Structure formats: C-alpha cells, structure tokens
Amino acid sequence: MRAITGKEYSPAVRLQGGHAGVLSNKPSNIVLVVEDQPLLRFLAADMLGEAGYGTCLAGSADEAMEILEHNPEIRLVFSDINMPGRINGLALAQIIEGRWPPVGVVLTSGTMIADKSALPSHSRFLSKPYRWDDVYSCLEQVAH
Structure with missing residues (x-):
C-alpha cells in the first residue's frame, strides 16, 4: 500500500488499501x-490500509490543516497529541470541530489527558500503546 502525503494528495488520486484490493468510495473511508x-x-x-481505509499523511497539525483545507472529502483524522509545531493534536481536534464539523477525530498519546472534557464532541482518546481493533472501533464511533 502506498500512503498519500499532504503534498501529493488530491481528490483525483485513487487511494489504495482495503481487503482484496477493494476500497469503498465513501468519503468516510479516508x-x-x-x-x-x-x-x-x-x-x-499500513494498518489502516489493511482494514480497508485510504490514508493521507501529515507530520504535523499545521500540515494536517492544510490537507483538510484542500480535501473536503476527508471525514476522519487519527492524530497523536504530542507533536512539535504551533499546535498539538488536542488543539487540532478543537480546530477541526469548529472549521470542519463533519470530521471525526481519534486522538492518541503515551500520556493521559488530564481533563477529558477538553476533548471535542466528535472525538475519542486512546492511550498508547493501543490495540488496532480499538483504533478501528473508535474510527467507526466518530464517523458521521
């Protein structure tokens, strides 16, 4: 499976992944x-591709916002909380809730969130290490 980075992703690109080479065209599948x-x-x-999801990749929250700005069909975000840059994953999730309300977010970190009420309504938190079945379950829960 070849993952698409923010710099080369566009709606015209056919994402790869899925069981038996089949990838749903539903926007929530990216x-x-x-x-x-x-x-x-x-x-x-790789793990998301094996489960049938297409993927876009970002190395920072800033890059993620740029990708979301130019690709409205993305409806799911799987993000680490602790990242370098202007904002972390929790702030990214809060921005997503305000700017892109249809997008569900799963956040993960090796440290616990002190105040889970800071999580936006369409998000879930998983502590590291996590099981991939839990990741898939959380993605299903936040998809709309």
Whole structure:
C-alpha cells in the first residue's frame, strides 16, 4: 500500500488499501493520519490500509490543516497529541470541530489527558500503546 502525503494528495488520486484490493468510495473511508514520527505514521497507514481505509499523511497539525483545507472529502483524522509545531493534536481536534464539523477525530498519546472534557464532541482518546481493533472501533464511533 502506498500512503498519500499532504503534498501529493488530491481528490483525483485513487487511494489504495482495503481487503482484496477493494476500497469503498465513501468519503468516510479516508483517514488523515497525523503523526510526527515517520515510522509510526507509516505503520498507521499500513494498518489502516489493511482494514480497508485510504490514508493521507501529515507530520504535523499545521500540515494536517492544510490537507483538510484542500480535501473536503476527508471525514476522519487519527492524530497523536504530542507533536512539535504551533499546535498539538488536542488543539487540532478543537480546530477541526469548529472549521470542519463533519470530521471525526481519534486522538492518541503515551500520556493521559488530564481533563477529558477538553476533548471535542466528535472525538475519542486512546492511550498508547493501543490495540488496532480499538483504533478501528473508535474510527467507526466518530464517523458521521
């Protein structure tokens, strides 16, 4: 599976992934993976692809916002919370809730969130390490 990065992704690109080479054309089937560690970012793309999701990749929240701005068909985001840059994953989720309300967000971190009420309404939190079945379940819960 070849993951699409923010710099080369466009709606005309056919995303790869899925069981037996089949990928649904539903917009909710594309997950924007936001992770600053390349190994984890590509692992997430592979695991999501095996489960039938198409993926776009971003190494920061800033890059993720640029991708969302230009690709309105993305309806799911899987993001780490702790990342370098202007904003972290939690702030990204809050911005997504305000600017792109149809987009569901799954946040993950190796540290717990002190105040879970800070999570936007269309988001879920998973602590690392997580099981991939839990990731898929959370993505299904936040998809609209």
